[in-house]
Amino acid sequence: KAGVTQTPRYLIKTRGQQVTLSCSPISGHRSVSWYQQTPGQGLQFLFEYFSETQRNKGNFPGRFSGRQFSNSRSEMNVSTLELGDSALYLCASSFTGGKNEKLFFGSGTQLSVL
Amino acid sequence: AQSVTQLGSHVSVSEGALVLLRCNYSSSVPPYLFWYVQYPNQGLQLLLKYTSAATLVKGINGFEAEFKKSETSFHLTKPSAHMSDAAEYFCAVSDSLDSGYALNFGKGTSLLVTP
Numbered sequence: 390k391a392g393v394t395q396t397p398r399y400l401i402k403t404r405g406q407q408v409t410l411s412c413s414p415i416s417g418h419r420s421v422s423w424y425q426q427t428p429g430q431g432l433q434f435l436f437e438y439f440s441e442t443q444r445n446k447g448n449f450p451g452r453f454s455g456r457q458f459s460n461s462r463s464e465m466n467v468s469t470l471e472l473g474d475s476a477l478y479l480c481a482s483s484f485t486g487g488k489n490e491k492l493f494f495g496s497g498t499q500l501s502v503l
Numbered sequence: 504a505q506s507v508t509q510l511g512s513h514v515s516v517s518e519g520a521l522v523l524l525r526c527n528y529s530s531s532v533p534p535y536l537f538w539y540v541q542y543p544n545q546g547l548q549l550l551l552k553y554t555s556a557a558t559l560v561k562g563i564n565g566f567e568a569e570f571k572k573s574e575t576s577f578h579l580t581k582p583s584a585h586m587s588d589a590a591e592y593f594c595a596v597s598d599s600l601d602s603g604y605a606l607n608f609g610k611g612t613s614l615l616v617t618p
Binding site for chain 2: 393422434439487489491492496
């Protein structure tokens with residue numbers, strides 16, 4: 390059974406650009422969550438999608454957005470990139486996103502903003 | 504909001520020694536607690552989770568954690584460290600949101616295992 394796949398693995402962008410990251414969840418998983426990981430702030434919740442709807446959102450500006458497709462694949466977009474957006478972006482999937490569910494994480498996309 | 508605090512950003516142990524990674528939680532309701540491990544250049548992998556069924560939880564790779572309500576703690580232990588245990592460890596609590604849940608992670612503890 391394939392795990393959570395994130396593409397691309399590495400990205401280098403400049404300030405002001407926008408970027409799109411992709412996540413393919415484990416087959417059968419309908420909940421996809423995104424987390425930002427930085428050395429200073431640690432792991433922070435961005436948002437969660439379930440059945441093509443954003444169900445929850447963390448405390449991030451509107452420049453961060455996402456969507457989920459009918460096959461549960463998800464994308465997140467960051468517009469007008471800032472230096473502080475440099476981070477490892479992790480995608481995680483689970484069956485329904487329940488309180489006690491195990492999250493399966495991808496290896497992440499390392500974004501560097503120059 | 505529910506949160507966790509990990510004491511010690513870096514822990515160093517000798518191979519074969521006891522591993523103890525500390526985590527305290529803050530929650531007004533019975534918490535759902537997790538320990539995840541992150542190896543270099545990889546995503547996070549679940550080690551174990553507490554769901555109120557038992558206070559002592561056994562996980563993968565010989566790790567276990569004990570839920571102590573009186574101390575609001577969920578420390579992770581392993582009797583004998585192995586070189587392959589060197590990684591970043593994260594304690595997390597499932598936090599209720601408007602329409603579901605999200606994990607609130609601690610800052611992480613980097614475990615170094617020396618020969």
